Amino acid sequence: MHSDIQDVFTQLHIDIARNSTDDFNLFHDPHKWQRINDNPFGGPISLGFQLESLIEGRIARFRAGREEAGLIGQHALHFSNYQFSFANAVKPGQILQVEIKDSQFKAEPEPVLSNRILVKADGNLALMGYKKETAEPLFLPNPNLARIGELKIQPDRCFLPNGFFLKRKFMMTSNAKNFLCASLRDQTEYFDELQDKVEFPEMFPCALLSSALLEKALKWLHDFERNPMVYTSHKISIDRRLLAQLRSNDALHILIKPAQDAAAHDFGDLKATPLDYECYGLFGSVNLVLFRALISLTPLELITKAMHK
Structure with a gap:
């Protein structure tokens, strides 16, 4: 088992992360978090x-230290898959500790x-799940x-x-650099103007999903103060060939x-109902699928009730 160094997000890191991805969720705002109805967190929180x-970043360092790039290339494992529960x-x-268990490879x-x-944050579990490299995406069909x-x-x-909400974003190197810094990573590993190096990290385009979901909610006149929603899980597949x-x-x-199975409900519904969203990131003239994600949200009300049981 690999246990990484301890890290800390400050409010400045959170502000840079939300500004670089246009995430205007009240949970991350150092002032507006107080507007959220029955907010149990007692202050702003970091972005998922x-x-x-x-x-x-930590697992990239982990893979490099074990020289796993050859195994990934040999088996054409072009897809990065993240499956996390919050x-x-x-x-x-809070002091963060990322624990990465030993790699498991299966050929069949x-x-x-x-x-x-x-x-873990201050020794308490904050997130758990898996990172998997595969030849085909694990989540959602085309x-x-x-x-x-x-x-x-x-x-x-x-x-x-066809029922999809469309949000258009643009890949900006300045935003990606800031996002890397906000997540305690070295931007020079991905960007170098003198060498014309531009390599967007995997999670940056996916992180733009938050602003897209928020803007969709605005369209439905969702009340972010009375009926706040929080992430409960992310399932994401990214095509590294297209990312490059x-x-x-x-x-x-x-x-x-x-x-x-969630289509009967959507943002704007005041009922305390968990929601799952199918999300895709497309680019190019032929709509290439850069990433696909199944994003699960739950009303804060349900989380609060579970905390008090």
Whole structure:
């Protein structure tokens, strides 16, 4: 088992992470967190994707130390898959410890390299799950893109004929650098202007999902103060081959819709109902699927009730 060094997110790290991804969730705001109805956290909390970016950096270092790149290349494990459940919020000033269990490789029935991961904040479990390298994505089928037309000419923040909400973002190296710094990582490993080096980290484009989900909620007139939602789990598959093609100013089209079993409910519904969203990040003229994600949210009300049981 590998136990990483101890790290700390300050409020400045949280502010940089939310600013670099346009995340305006009240939970992260040092002033507006107090507006949230029955907020049990007693202050702002870190971003889920910020924590996952920290994990991405730690496991990259872990893989490099064990020279696992050859195994990944030999078996064409082009997809990075993250599967995490959130057990508790991470607050500014808490000591973080990322624990990465020893790598497990299985060749059959399909090759997969996996590691179990735990994150503790001040010694208490905050997140648990897996990072897996596979030849095919583990989560969600390819999206049905019928009747959507050219995404680049569709209005930003619109609902497409096939039910997806569209949010258009642009790959900015400055935002990616800030996001790396906010998650306690070295930006020079990914960007170097003098050498024309541009390598977007895996979690940065995925982190833009938060702002897309928030903007979708705004469209439905969701009340972020009366009915706040929190992440309970993330399941994400990223195509590293396509990630390597991303360049500054490339458009990323994020598509979101409720999962089939959650389609009867959506943002704006005041009922305390967990929601699952199917999310895709597409880019290029032929709508290549850079990432796919199943994002689960639960009303804070249900979390608070569970805490008091």
